[in-house]
Amino acid sequence: MVRGLKITPIKNGTVIDHIASGLALDVLRIINIQSLDKDSTVSVAIRVRSGKLGWKDIVKVENMELSPRKVNAIALITPQATISIIRDFKVQEKRSVDLPDRIVGVLKCPNPNCITNQPEPVESEFEVTQRRPVVLTCSYCERRVESFLNHLA
Amino acid sequence: MSLHGRDVISIRDLSREEIEELLTSARKMVPYAEGTKVMHPLENKIVAMAFFEPSTRTRLSFEAAVQRLGGSCVTIADAGASSMRKGESLYDTIRMLSGYGEAIVIRHPNEGAARLAARASDRPVINAGDGAGQHPTQTLLDLATMQESFDTLTGLRVVLLGDLKYGRTVHSLAHALAVFGSEIVLTSPASLGLPDEVVERLEHMGAKVSVEPDLHKAVRDSDVLYVTRIQKERFTDESDYRKVAGSYRIDADVLKEAKPRLIVMHPLPRAGEISPEVDSTPHAVYFRQAFLAVPVRMALLNAVLGGTKKGG
Numbered sequence: 517m518v519r520g521l522k523i524t525p526i527k528n529g530t531v532i533d534h535i536a537s538g539l540a541l542d543v544l545r546i547i548n549i550q551s552l553d554k555d556s557t558v559s560v561a562i563r564v565r566s567g568k569l570g571w572k573d574i575v576k577v578e579n580m581e582l583s584p585r586k587v588n589a590i591a592l593i594t595p596q597a598t599i600s601i602i603r604d605f606k607v608q609e610k611r612s613v614d615l616p617d618r619i620v621g622v623l624k625c626p627n628p629n630c631i632t633n634q635p636e637p638v639e640s641e642f643e644v645t646q647r648r649p650v651v652l653t654c655s656y657c658e659r660r661v662e663s664f665l666n667h668l669a
Numbered sequence: 670m671s672l673h674g675r676d677v678i679s680i681r682d683l684s685r686e687e688i689e690e691l692l693t694s695a696r697k698m699v700p701y702a703e704g705t706k707v708m709h710p711l712e713n714k715i716v717a718m719a720f721f722e723p724s725t726r727t728r729l730s731f732e733a734a735v736q737r738l739g740g741s742c743v744t745i746a747d748a749g750a751s752s753m754r755k756g757e758s759l760y761d762t763i764r765m766l767s768g769y770g771e772a773i774v775i776r777h778p779n780e781g782a783a784r785l786a787a788r789a790s791d792r793p794v795i796n797a798g799d800g801a802g803q804h805p806t807q808t809l810l811d812l813a814t815m816q817e818s819f820d821t822l823t824g825l826r827v828v829l830l831g832d833l834k835y836g837r838t839v840h841s842l843a844h845a846l847a848v849f850g851s852e853i854v855l856t857s858p859a860s861l862g863l864p865d866e867v868v869e870r871l872e873h874m875g876a877k878v879s880v881e882p883d884l885h886k887a888v889r890d891s892d893v894l895y896v897t898r899i900q901k902e903r904f905t906d907e908s909d910y911r912k913v914a915g916s917y918r919i920d921a922d923v924l925k926e927a928k929p930r931l932i933v934m935h936p937l938p939r940a941g942e943i944s945p946e947v948d949s950t951p952h953a954v955y956f957r958q959a960f961l962a963v964p965v966r967m968a969l970l971n972a973v974l975g976g977t978k979k980g981g
Binding site: 625627629630631632634635636637638654655656657658659660 | 679759780781785799801802
């Protein structure tokens with residue numbers, strides 16, 4: 517049997533590895549692939565064997581580097597993910613996603629009556645009040661948020 | 670730490686020492702609030718009242734407090750008549766207002782509005798209630814009422830009765846009671862109990878919290894009975910509402926086994942939760958509580974407006 521690579525290497529771009537199994541499509545949503553160059557190839561692997569996690573997902577995107585906001589959003593939904601920056605087929609930088617103490621503009625506050633959900637010139641803002649598991653508190657209305665997938669901005 | 674020039678958005682913005690200082694100052698303000706003594710520390714100062722939802726006692730007691738301190742007010746008392754109706758954002762309205770006075774007092778229907786106002790303003794902002802969120806001056810006057818009756822806020826047994834889920838005054842008050850080391854007894858319909866996360870937070874602070882759905886049992890051995898309004902709109906079935914509202918009505922029968930020194934408090938307006946027959950008993954302090962709003966708000970305004978600029 518011929519063993520081939522399931523995902524081909526990329527020349528320049530970003531590899532998001534160790535995504536919790538089943539969350540690759542949510543990571544794609546955060547990346548917003550519509551906003552990428554048309555000639556950027558996006559590769560997705562779902563349910564890949566992983567020594568560390570058992571199963572994991574991987575996303576590779578050509579010609580893209582993630583903004584800090586997108587990194588924060590990924591950290592919220594799959595905190596064990598790692599991000600590698602690839603330049604000329606080589607890993608230039610590899611890091612885990614780290615949550616800052618304050619998260620701005622990444623999530624919508626789930627409280628519909630929060631002032632950040634009104635037509636005001638203000639971005640949502642949350643403080644990280646607990647890290648394992650992650651709990652956020654809205655800096656404006658003080659609502660606690662413990663699940664994030666449905667509240668991504 | 671001084672309160673000069675600071676925003677007061679949530680009771681959590683104040684340390685125990687700051688609350689104690691404010692309560693001591695509020696006690697001294699009583700004769701000035703009654704008009705038997707005169708002081709004018711806010712002379713030539715203007716406080717902007719930004720009330721974006723209807724409020725009677727909160728706005729009037731703030732205005733009375735400013736005037737008793739010798740200051741004056743400019744007031745938005747009806748959001749419908751303000752430029753917000755023309756689509757102006759709260760942010761812009763507050764930026765504009767912060768040019769008109771030395772401080773801003775805000776009441777707004779959205780949670781977090783006071784925090785946004787504080788960021789928009791370079792003058793101190795005092796929260797007079799934002800949606801179902803914070804209402805720190807209500808908590809301060811609740812504490813002042815208890816302290817006036819018992820001379821302490823530590824070691825009291827306080828029953829919180831009614832809508833403990835949505836009632837905005839209750840969460841801040843429970844926090845303050847935990848700070849001062851009083852015992853909290855929760856009495857409410859099962860569907861309107863204090864949210865678990867709030868109970869956990871109180872217990873984490875070391876507070877003794879218990880649930881006692883039986884009002885008669887809760888009242889026995891307690892020092893304070895804090896009654897809140899159970900809102901009809903929280904129930905889908907009106908007969909459920911009537912059953913619940915009826916079972917939590919305070920009357921002479923409920924108070925039969927109470928300690929002689931038990932005080933009955935209510936943030937008002939009441940809607941039948943307390944029978945008028947209680948008004949003439951020594952237990953009733955809710956009208957005194959409403960009066961104490963003035964000296965408490967005087968103490969806070971005096972502390973905050975000692976400085977001219979935020980952080981000054």
